[in-house]
Amino acid sequence: MHTIAVLAQQDTIAFDLATAVETFRHARLPDGRPAYRILVCGEAPEVGAGAFALRLEHGLEALEQADTVIVPGRNDPRPPAGEAVLDALRNAAAEGTRIASICVGAFTLAQAGLLNGLRATTHWAAAETLARMHPQVEVDADVLYVDSGQILTSAGAAAGLDLCLHMIRKDHGTAVAADASRLAVAPLHRSGGQAQFILRNRPTLQTASLEPVLLWIEENAHHRLTLEDLAQAAHMSVRTLNRRFHVETGQSPMVWLNGVRIRHAQEYLETTQHGIERIARQTGFPSPSTFRAAFHKAVGVAPSEYRRTFRGAAAAG
Structure with missing residues (x-):
């Protein structure tokens, strides 16, 4: 079974984390079996998530077991992530693990050097900051998600759901992804190149x-x-x-x-x-x-x- 490790850092955005957990958790193969095993992990046994705290069952060693690592954003993505987190992500990437960020989780990937020389996206409101802090990254603020093969990034909010459905479709086909999208009450066919919703003055x-x-x-x-x-x-x-x-x-x-x-x-x-x-x-x-x-x-x-x-x-x- 494909194992998904969802990385929960201090100050994690709960919506981003829940989007990954719930979308992959509800994916079912044609015979009814779960398509994924989900591990929520972090450097500490408990992390803050805005208005509440999360108690984690798995440490960073879960990244070694994972076929895919999902990195949700943090409410303030600018401070450096813990060195242990960055090392674990670099090691996972070196082993060929697929790594995807949701929203401003792209900052963590950039801090780990995993976006160097790649096109990537993030929430439109943070795109200029990402580009300024990490000039070696080609930041594209006008798309929902970017799939560079091993490394994937998404924009904010619902774009994280689009990216998760995109990965399910790549892993198990459109029928499985369509079923997951129905459970999520979300359209399956929004492509990565579709423009982000820019809500300023709308x-x-x-x-x-x-x-x-x-x-x-x-x-x-x-x-x-x-x-x-x-x-x-x-x-x-x-x-x-x-x-x-x-x-x-x-x-x-x-x-x-x-x-x-x-x-x-x-x-x-x-x-x-x-x-x-x-x-x-x-x-x-x-x-x-x-x-x-x-x-x-x-x-x-x-x-x-x-x-x-x-x-x-x-x-x-």
Whole structure:
């Protein structure tokens, strides 16, 4: 079983830590078994987490057992992390362990030297500070997460959930990740390159207004849909629908629809023997060529290559 070690430092952000624990804890394999073993660990047996303290069952030796290490942020990420923590992270990286940060946890990875020469992200409000303190890191404040292979970083709040779902999808496929996303009541298909929500001078996000149409899109994405169809389903004008989608999701309605179709196609590629033409038809694309182009743009590989890669990973598992 894949072991996840979640590192709890003093002054840890409880939301970041809980996001990792709960998202991976609820992931289930097709036969119902847990997909991950979760170890919450730290340098001290008890750490502060804002309004309360956490009692930990595991020390830093848990990082030696882990296949993946998750580093949540600290409320003030600027002070150096403990040298024992940094050494443990460096040793884990040297052993090839996958290491991911949530929000300002990227500061800890940077302090350990694990982001040197890499593109990375963090919460938009802390991006300038990270870039100033660690000029050897290429800080990109405009994305939800960055996957550099062994090292991954995410932006703030819900972007940590996006990153966790992204890792579940890489480990176990879209069907398992989709099930985890349903339990988290979160969209699976927000890509790492999607812009962060920059809340300066913006009203508070109210996603409830789009929930009915998002569910409708999920159930009807296989049909040939126009923007007018989406507006009618949402009981809004096209102009209002466009505005609310951009405010609440950072995407246009048709881009969101395309993302849903791509995710459905991934599930078909992973779980069926259906040909490309049939999958294109079943997921709402007008032609196989349009499907191939859209899939490659979104996923980075051709549908046939995605299917081979997933099945190779499944066979290895």
